[in-house]
Structure formats: structure tokens, C-alpha cells
Amino acid sequence: MFVIKKGDNKVEVSPSEVDEILVLSSSLISTKALMVALSHGIDVIFLDSRENPWGILLPSVVTVTVKTKKAQYEAVLNNDTTYGEEIIKCKIFNQHIHLKYWTRSGIKTDYKELIGRDEPTAARIYWQNIALLLPKDIHFDERDADSADQFNMALNYSYAILYNRIFQYLVIAGLDPYLGFVHKDRPGNESLVYDFSEMFKPYIDFILVRAFREGFRLKIKDGLIDRESRSSLARIVVKGMDDKVKEENDHNPKTLVQAIRAHAVKLASSIREKRPYNGFKLVL
Template sequence: MKSVLLSNYGVKLSVKGRMFILSSKEKKETISPADVDQFVIISSGISISSKAIRLAMEYGIDMVFLDNRKNWARICFSNPIMTVENRKAQYIAILQGRKEFGEEIIRAKVENQAGHIKYWSRKIKREDFSQILNYTNNEATAARIYWSMIADLLPNKIGFEGRNHDSKDVFNISLNYAYAILYSECHKALSLVGLDPYAGFIHKDRSGNESLVYDFSEMFKPGVVDFTLMNMILEGYIPQIRDSLLSPDSRKEIIKRINTTLNSNVKDSEDGEVRTFLQTIRVYAMKMSSSLKGKENFRGFVQRW
């Protein structure tokens, strides 16, 4: 997936003929629609013409708007598959209190957390990752063990003491931002198979809360985000924080690294197939949709580390 970042104040995205024109005071660049999959807007003061939006939709190019902590808007071409049938099945499953979807997501999440710790135990120090697997039915306990191990693996200067959305340490702030990128991809995948991103099985339904997105993304967080950020920091790159927010350059770097991971291959322990993370996210959205209609039992995604 090729992403084009729009990050500087005064940048304008317009159209000439059938080409995008990206212009600023310093330069003007022509971009073919065939050469871009996504525009990521990470700054205010950027102008986008209606023709540019229309051309992007014609080519299935997403426009994702990120602030310092979250994905706050997305424009994408929507052509969902069997929306009414799939959403009916989803709502019925929720009303019936079917637990297998939430249970499978949590099992997969915990196994991926254990795999992630196991990876680093081979690289830099020994960690008793196996204890996490004792808590596949207790997400809170598994999470506490997992994040305490992450804290132990990270350099002390990072100041990470555990997962806390409101913490001002660089790792927590980076996690918040990187998870927003993953949520965006999960939202797209779920929407395209006709599921309601706001009606989930684990996270509570609240107005504007993408509950199913948050549920579904749990299976991919360890491999896509946690690993990528750990690798960045252990390689020596420390994102910069200004006024409790990531600096523009750090945001660009995190987007670049997460996109690289999303386009990298991962082996699925369930079927042995090798796909990119992006392909895997889409495959499991389809699997969930099929399972909701009773066509197959849902199994959560566990990667082979």
C-alpha cells in the first residue's frame, strides 16, 4: 500500500486532467491515481478540492484524517457486500449473547501477545512468556502480565510503566497514535464485508464508539503495532514529544513504519497461509461475516512468530 502524507500547512491537493496535483510554496508534484492507495492528512491548513476527492473515490483511494491521538475521519469508496443480510446476522448474534466471537478474539489476542514476548525473549533476554497463556480466559490479567513484560524489555529512559491511554510517556502516546492507524484499516475491512463497525461483542456500545473495530483489532495489535514500536525503540529511534503530543516528524515516521508492517508478510497459524497483514485483516473480516451467518466456526487470527 502506497500512502502519500499531507503534513505541511498550506499544502493543496487538486486535480488537472486525470492526475492529482500536490502543491506547496516550495514545489508542485504530479501524482497518478494508479500510484497511490491512500492519502493521509496529518495537519490542519491543508486544502483538498472536491475534484480530488471525486477522483480518489473513482480509484478506490482512501483519505484518512489523523489528529495527534486518533483517526478522526475517513473518506472511502463504499461498496459493501450483502450489507443487510450481514448486519442482520450481526445484530441477532449480539442480541442472542453469542460469546464465541469475543472469546475467540481474546484467545487470539493473548496468544499473539505471548508470541510477541517470546520473539523478544529470543532476541534480548529471557522472559517467562508462557505464563500469559494461562490467562486466555482472563484478558485483564493477561494484559497486566504482558505490559509489565514490555516495560521490562524497554529502556528505562522511556519511562513506560504499563499500558495507560492517558499516560504522557512516549511509548503510550505512540501506541495511541499507531492504534488509530490500525483502527482505520479494520474499519475499512469490516465495512466492506457489510458489518456494522459500531456494534461489537467485547467493547461496550456507546454513541460514536467503534466497538466492533476495537474488538476486531485486538487480534492484530501485538503484531502490527506493539512489535513495530518496540522494534523502533530498541533500534534506537525515540519518537519526540512536544506538549504531550507526537512531533510532526515522529508522526510521519510512525505512519511509515506501521504501513511497512501492514504490507509485510505474516504466516497464519490457523491455515498456514502467508499473506500481508492487510490481506489478513480483510480475510478475517470475511471469516467473521461468514461465521455470523452460520457458515463456519469463527477462529481468531494467531500469527506464527
């Protein structure tokens, strides 16, 4: 049994009830507990103060994590495009759903134009419509990560928060976050993180459009978001990610964070078992 202590409180947990153990920077774990975990095929993930994984302890026998990574490498080496295609299809679908939400709210958008388009064309149409949804004082014309306008800078910062969450859950699911299906494999490039995030970005966009339409603004100093604005923006995004979101063909609403974790596990399982992956499709 694992014994978890906090102050005078003590809880015993059977290894059969544990999928993985997350060790925070402020936590202590005994070598006996590690031995029990590894003997039962339980991965141990060490997280830093920002909850980013900095190390994983694996048993010396083949585990689900090893099988998952091996299957992921095989899929990439065999040029299996199905996972990447599903992710991009879901991205465009979710962009469509985002714009459709505003049309239902009485603001006309070209949401119907996205379906059936290739990614570059869909992206151009999508961001043109986002520009029309935003107040004119924002001066947003198109998605440009290098632009100094408020909305592009907010997107960059908010996507970084999303990437952090996704990196964590992909690692926990046993996937290699640096080996993707869509974005190019380069040293230090979190390709799978960027791939996987595409399905969830339209909801982050929705959170930001809603905030800016309600009057939220950033303070820019020397070409950077000032500290107070960063804190305010982070609160908006983190709070939005804790919103309950509905997913197509799923009658149990989850928070966006829960959906990200569930789909990381789902993608890992699909790759490991060499079966199709059904991506995240938003309902707004």
C-alpha cells in the same frame, strides 16, 4: 461489462469477476455502471481521501451485506459470546507469541505465564514484560492511554492507524463497525473495530518495541508528538503492516493488511452462516 478507463487505456471487466467496487474521492463512476453493479449484487463503497468509507450504495433487494448485518444484530441481541471469546483468546495467544519471540532472541520474558489467564491478568503480565523490553530512557511502566511517556503515545497513534484500516475492511465485508461483541455499544463508539483490533495489536506492539530497541525516539512538544515524529512513526507502522506475517495453520504468508482484510471477510461469513470463527493467530 464494466469499462475502466485511465488516460488512453481501457479495460473491460465482467460483473461476475467483481466482489465490490471502491470509489475513491478522485474517481468518477457512471450511473450505468452503478446500475450494472447493483443488478449483480455488487456493493459500491465510496472512500474519502484517507480511504475511509463515507457511504455505501446497496441494491433495493436483499444482498450479502444486508444478510451479514442482520446476522450480526441477531448475534449481539442473542448475547452470543463465542465471537468475542475467540477474539480475546487470539489476543492473549498473540501477546504470548510476541513475548516468546524476544525470549528466543535471548531476552528472558514470562511468555508462558499468559496462557490460560483471564484477559486482565494476561494484560498485566504482558505489559510488565514490555516495560522490561524497552530501553530505560523511555520510562514506560504500564499501558496507560493517558500517559505522556513516549511508548504509550506511540501506541495510541499506531493503534489509530490500525483502527482506520480495520474500519475500512469491516465495512467492505458488510459488517457494522459500531456493533461489537466485547466493547460496550455506545453512540459513535466503533465497538467492533476495537474488538477486531485486539487480535492484531500484539503485532503493532512488536513493530514498536523493535523500533524503540533500535533507537527510534519521539519528539514531544507541549504534551504532543511533533509533526516530524508523527510522520516517522506513521512510516514505521505502515511499513510494518506491509510485512509478511505467518499465521497458525496457514501456509500462505500475507501482509498484516491482507490478513486483516481476509479475517474481516472470514468473520462476516462466520456470523452470516452462524458457524464458529477461527481468529488470527500469529506466528513469529
